[in-house]
Amino acid sequence: MAKTWQADLLFPELDFFYRQAEQTLGHRFYYPQGIYRPFLSVEEQNVWMGKSSEVTWGPYIEKIDSQSLFPHQVYNPWGGIILNKCGYVDVPKFMKSVSDFLTQTNSIVYEYFSDDLIQHLPDGVCYKDCRAAGIIYCTGTDSIFSKQTSDLPIRKLKGETLTVEMEEDPEMIYNRGVYIVPHQGKQFRVGATYETRNITQEVTIEGRRELDQKLKELIRIPYKIVDQNWGFRPTTPDRRPILGSMPDSKNVIIFNGLGTKGVSLAPYFSAQLCNWLLGEGKIQPEVNIVRFKSLSSKSSVAV
Ligand SMILES: Cc1cc2nc3c(=O)[nH]c(=O)nc-3n(C[C@H](O)[C@H](O)[C@H](O)COP(=O)(O)OP(=O)(O)OC[C@H]3O[C@@H](n4cnc5c(N)ncnc54)[C@H](O)[C@@H]3O)c2cc1C
Incomplete structure (x- = not known):
């Protein structure tokens, strides 16, 4: 029961992102709704009664009750708390909607991406018949299988x-x-x-x-x-995402380390990465790949 890192920034961004994604894709997969957490003790109940009047917590609390709120459904002898700004994303449906959209617009190829086929050029990369300024690796724990990304601390x-x-x-x-x-x-x-x-x-x-x-x-x-x-x-070791260019190859860009919170982190940090790629913003230090000094030994890093 702690406020998640950067909640005040992440939550408005995710709300905007998933609502807009629903409109663009024409499907429903974002369900904002309250969450009920029963208290485990009278002490916990008292702590939350106090916190509810604090400015930082107020917007996240819908209701606190010392009585059992849903006695027929939940074990909650000390009552509980209804939290605001919560909900869930139906991720398989979201992924399917995005995938259908990209297929319709002929913007995606479904195949294994092999490092062996990449040509690194002075001004970008070439993969089969596709030329680009860079590659963004969003490969999750499979980063270990790529020569480009296997050193990442995932x-x-x-x-x-x-x-x-x-x-x-x-x-x-x-x-x-x-x-x-x-x-x-x-x-x-x-x-x-x-x-x-x-x-x-x-x-x-x-x-x-x-x-x-x-x-x-x-x-x-x-x-x-x-x-x-x-x-x-x-x-990641510090539980923060990893964004930015690999130190020895500035055209190899990383978007990884979303850990336990991909749904809430991705909207905010994908926008941050895009803005940085467009030269319109910075990657904040807590998530910047340069914080992993062991990766930065070979060459200078774009920040
Ligand atoms: C049980 C469980 C519960 C979770 N609950 C929540 C939750 O409640 N809320 C929340 O926000 N997050 C939750 N998460 C975390 C969330 O799933 C992750 O943060 C998120 O999946 C990370 O997304 P990603 O795209 O970075 O990596 P991934 O989801 O791992 O996706 C990486 C993709 O890259 C593909 N790939 C890798 N290499 C290649 C290659 N060479 N060629 C082609 N494709 C490749 C992989 O096949 C994979 O599909 C949960 C995770 C688990 C396992």
Whole structure:
């Protein structure tokens, strides 16, 4: 229950971005709505009663209640907090809409991008029959497979989710230990785990048990587990994205390290990267690739 890094900048930008994307693409995938978090103790309730009057927290708090707010659906004997400026993005639907749009405008090729086919020229790069000023690598944890990007300090943080079917719809997004967001029909997504050590490329019984246990502690609604998924989050040592040119190749541009928060970070920082590429702005120091000195030994870096 901490305010996320740069929330006051990121949230207005993501709200603008996803609304505009819905208009451009003609599909719905952005669902702003409140989140309910039950309190775990009277002490926590008191802390939040105090915080609600603070200027920095006010806009993010819809309601605080010491009484049980959704007693028939959630375990919340000490009440809870309804947070504002929340919601969810249906990412598969968003990705499909973008992908269809790019296909219709003949702007995308679906194939494996191979470093071996890149020609580095004095004023840019050439890939097959495509010439460009540079390449932007947004390859997540697969950055390790490219000669150009394998030195990036990207670490895999595995996450698992459950898909559950519920007998009744939750009245809000509930989030404590796990989140529950609508998926399709009576199905809801429950997530997520955070696993740095056992990063096998499969779902695990431990992941299922952990999520099932946390869900049972949160809600009273009967449910059935119908699916389980996994993925890798591309994290960095300081938990900030990585933007900018590779030090030894200024035409190789990086947009990575979105970690656990790609949905909220990407709108703001993709705009920052674009403005920098157009010579109309800077990359802020906390996310600039130059902060990783070990990458900068070979040549000077554009900032
Ligand atoms: C279980 C789980 C829950 C999460 N929950 C949330 C959440 O609630 N909110 C949130 O904001 N974020 C969440 N995230 C994090 C979010 O998914 C990431 O921040 C985001 O996916 C990072 O986006 P990306 O495009 O940088 O990398 P990725 O999503 O990893 O995409 C990189 C893509 O590049 C492709 N690629 C790589 N190399 C090549 C190549 N040579 N040729 C062609 N294609 C290539 C890969 O196939 C991949 O599709 C979650 C992640 C997980 C795993």
